[in-house]
Amino acid sequence: xxxxxxxxxxxxxxxxxxxxxxxxxxxxxxxxxxxxxxxxxxxxxxxxxxxxxxxxxxxxxxxxxxxxxxxxxxxxxxxxxxxxxxxxxxxxxxxxxxxxxxxxxxxxxxxxxxxxxxxxxxxxxxxxxxxxxxxxxxxxxxxxxxxxxxxxxxxxxxxxxxxxxxxxxxxxxxxxxxxxxxxxxxxxxxxxxxxxxxxxxxxxxxxxxxxxxxxxxxxxxxxxxxxxxxxxxxxxxxxxxxxxxxxxxxxxxxxxxxxxxxxxxxxxxxxxxxxxxxxxxxxxxxxxxxxxxxxxxxxxxxxxxxxxxxxxxxxxxxxxxxxxxxxxxxxxxxxxxxxxxxxxxxxxxx
Amino acid sequence: xxxxxxxxxxxxxxxxxxxxxxxxxxxxxxxxxxxxxxxxxxxxxxxxxxxxxxxxxxxxxxxxxxxxxxxxxxxxxxxxxxxxxxxxxxxxxxxxxxxxxxxxxxxxxxxxxxxxxxxxxxxxxxxxxxxxxxxxxxxxxxxxxxxxxxxxxxxxxxxxxxxxxxxxxxxxxxxxxxxxxxxxxxxxxxxxxxxxxxxxxxxxxxxxxxxxxxxxxxxxxxxxxxxxxxxxxxxxxxxxxxxxxxxxxxxxxxxxxxxxxxxxxxxxxxxxxxxxxxxxxxxxxxxxxxxxxxxxxxxxxxxxxxxxxxxxxxxxxxxxxxxxxxxxxxxxxxxxxxxxxxxxxxxxxx
Numbered sequence: 001x002x003x004x005x006x007x008x009x010x011x012x013x014x015x016x017x018x019x020x021x022x023x024x025x026x027x028x029x030x031x032x033x034x035x036x037x038x039x040x041x042x043x044x045x046x047x048x049x050x051x052x053x054x055x056x057x058x059x060x061x062x063x064x065x066x067x068x069x070x071x072x073x074x075x076x077x078x079x080x081x082x083x084x085x086x087x088x089x090x091x092x093x094x095x096x097x098x099x100x101x102x103x104x105x106x107x108x109x110x111x112x113x114x115x116x117x118x119x120x121x122x123x124x125x126x127x128x129x130x131x132x133x134x135x136x137x138x139x140x141x142x143x144x145x146x147x148x149x150x151x152x153x154x155x156x157x158x159x160x161x162x163x164x165x166x167x168x169x170x171x172x173x174x175x176x177x178x179x180x181x182x183x184x185x186x187x188x189x190x191x192x193x194x195x196x197x198x199x200x201x202x203x204x205x206x207x208x209x210x211x212x213x214x215x216x217x218x219x220x221x222x223x224x225x226x227x228x229x230x231x232x233x234x235x236x237x238x239x240x241x242x243x244x245x246x247x248x249x250x251x252x253x254x255x256x257x258x259x260x261x262x263x264x265x266x267x268x269x270x271x272x273x274x275x276x277x278x279x280x281x282x283x284x285x286x287x288x289x290x291x292x293x294x295x296x297x298x299x300x301x302x303x304x305x306x307x308x309x310x311x312x313x314x315x316x317x318x319x320x321x322x323x324x325x326x327x328x329x330x331x332x333x334x335x336x337x338x339x340x341x342x343x344x345x346x347x348x349x350x
Numbered sequence: 351x352x353x354x355x356x357x358x359x360x361x362x363x364x365x366x367x368x369x370x371x372x373x374x375x376x377x378x379x380x381x382x383x384x385x386x387x388x389x390x391x392x393x394x395x396x397x398x399x400x401x402x403x404x405x406x407x408x409x410x411x412x413x414x415x416x417x418x419x420x421x422x423x424x425x426x427x428x429x430x431x432x433x434x435x436x437x438x439x440x441x442x443x444x445x446x447x448x449x450x451x452x453x454x455x456x457x458x459x460x461x462x463x464x465x466x467x468x469x470x471x472x473x474x475x476x477x478x479x480x481x482x483x484x485x486x487x488x489x490x491x492x493x494x495x496x497x498x499x500x501x502x503x504x505x506x507x508x509x510x511x512x513x514x515x516x517x518x519x520x521x522x523x524x525x526x527x528x529x530x531x532x533x534x535x536x537x538x539x540x541x542x543x544x545x546x547x548x549x550x551x552x553x554x555x556x557x558x559x560x561x562x563x564x565x566x567x568x569x570x571x572x573x574x575x576x577x578x579x580x581x582x583x584x585x586x587x588x589x590x591x592x593x594x595x596x597x598x599x600x601x602x603x604x605x606x607x608x609x610x611x612x613x614x615x616x617x618x619x620x621x622x623x624x625x626x627x628x629x630x631x632x633x634x635x636x637x638x639x640x641x642x643x644x645x646x647x648x649x650x651x652x653x654x655x656x657x658x659x660x661x662x663x664x665x666x667x668x669x670x671x672x673x674x675x676x677x678x679x680x681x682x683x684x685x686x687x688x689x690x691x692x693x694x695x696x697x698x699x700x
Contacts, residue, residue, distance in 0.1 A: 005398040045562040212395040212589025239562025
């Protein structure tokens with residue numbers, strides 16, 4: 001199982017509604033008013049989406065506070081990652097991270113270099129410096145998945161200087177950006193360099209609660225945009241996803257409310273998990289928590305939760321983690337309580 | 351301009367509603383009841399689509415009358431073509447044809463072999479036999495775009511035998527299949543061979559009037575399906591497109607009505623175009639007509655029609671055609687009359 005969210009495969013094992021802690025989606029759902037907007041937009045199914053996505057890119061650029069000429073779009077963030085791995089011959093990944101970074105590179109027969117995060121899941125700049133060159137695309141989650149950590153501002157700037165000096169390319173996957181406490185905005189930081197040697201991916205999938213819509217976007221330099229548009233599939237974003245993207249970024253109240261909600265639930269869940277025996281939850285900036293299992297293997301814990309109607313994410317499918325890690329999403333309060341209670345039940349059988 | 355349908359680029363040249371003869375979409379629009387179905391499905395945006403698209407594939411397999419295990423899906427037919435060009439090292443195209451066959455192959459650094467249709471746009475089996483081998487993917491439109499012709503049944507069977515004997519792969523792009531007069535069904539013909547060495551692509555885009563939805567599907571052998579699923583992007587079909595695909599194939603009345611409508615309008619338009627001086631319309635089985643310009647160049651004719659609110663398709667962007675060809679879609683009766691009248695105006699200035 002390379003990905004979370006595959007509830008259909010598990011429905012037969014539990015009578016009743018499964019709670020999905022395996023995919024990391026905004027517990028508040030999508031912005032208010034979006035359904036109405038889409039109902040009024042259904043006639044757009046009869047036309048091709050604008051092949052240049054002009055209105056969509058304009059809407060994204062206002063949200064990101066960058067120039068529209070710096071925006072590219074894709075069929076989810078993974079499509080953007082896929083297009084980038086086609087542009088560069090050497091792909092550097094740091095493990096553990098989202099498996100598709102490596103998968104897409106291998107599919108396109110690219111050289112893959114696998115580095116490791118340090119034990120606390122921060123970045124080792126020296127190891128990166130040794131392998132970056134003008135052919136290299138370094139793909140980094142920020143925050144990283146499944147570890148949940150943002151790169152510290154100073155580290156990111158140092159990393160960027162290394163990549164730039166070596167003429168490589170730094171691709172930040174910031175699909176979970178809006179969930180994180182406000183520290184810095186990569187799009188703001190690298191604007192003065194016109195995003196030379198750096199691209200920043202974001203998406204509607206996680207924060208806007210729309211994994212079914214498949215809308216990813218990125219801020220890149222104009223020369224890379226040209227290369228990107230040569231490899232991208234025509235009409236990669238569906239016409240309704242295009243409409244979604246013209247609507248959601250204006251929903252400022254929803255954005256603020258979601259951020260506050262997540263901060264509260266993150267503190268709540270981290271606090272409660274810290275008291276459970278037999279597990280070690282890692283600190284996180286994001287809307288999911290990586291957990292080291294001290295007493296069990298992932299399969300046992302997965303089955304234990306499944307029997308109680310909860311789907312968690314086993315982590316041995318992340319290259320770089322073994323079968324003693326799981327990942328859980330931070331959800332609404334009731335679900336989070338259910339999670340804690342299930343951990344408490346588990347705790348009793350040490 | 352590699353593709354039709356880009357109306358936004360031309361809006362500034364004409365005050366009033368443009369009529370789009372450049373993209374070939376069912377003039378009856380999408381099936382009745384689809385809007386209601388989607389309105390009831392909007393909550394599915396909050397989940398990832400089933401990564402295996404089980405219900406969607408079941409619905410497609412019933413429509414195609416094949417086994418669900420033979421079905422693959424994609425983000426439009428072009429996504430399926432793209433995935434196939436990743437599987438084979440040598441791509442054979444016959445010109446003129448849909449430009450993406452060649453483009454996608456070049457993007458993936460594949461060897462591209464370009465053959466030509468005969469003068470009447472039928473297939474030259476001898477030329478194909480010389481270049482097909484076990485590494486080769488032969489991509490053929492059936493009906494072909496922009497020529498509009500179906501491959502004759504006997505020719506197709508001979509072609510298949512050649513490809514099979516050479517251990518190559520024949521990929522038929524049948525995105526316009528349902529518009530054509532009933533002659534044969536490739537999916538039926540090659541069922542007895544379990545689709546060994548052959549794949550048949552179809553799509554919701556053209557016939558079901560849903561270019562904005564991006565839903566392509568194909569019938570392939572089980573071993574190729576395995577290879578396909580290794581290269582395809584996860585969640586390539588949006589959750590609403592998934593719902594569309596579970597609905598539209600059941601709309602038998604719409605399908606029949608669309609076919610009858612197209613047959614009537616095709617006969618009407620071909621009959622009227624035949625009387626226009628200075629052009630030579632080619633016979634077509636599909637919902638578009640390739641036209642040879644005997645007196646003008648495509649740019650002149652394009653401007654002439656644009657000034658009158660009609661967008662036609664210039665054909666020099668099809669490798670294998672020069673700037674003396676245009677393509678027009680067959681639309682509703684009023685639009686078709688407008689097209690004929692504009693040709694009559696053009697005729698007067700010979």
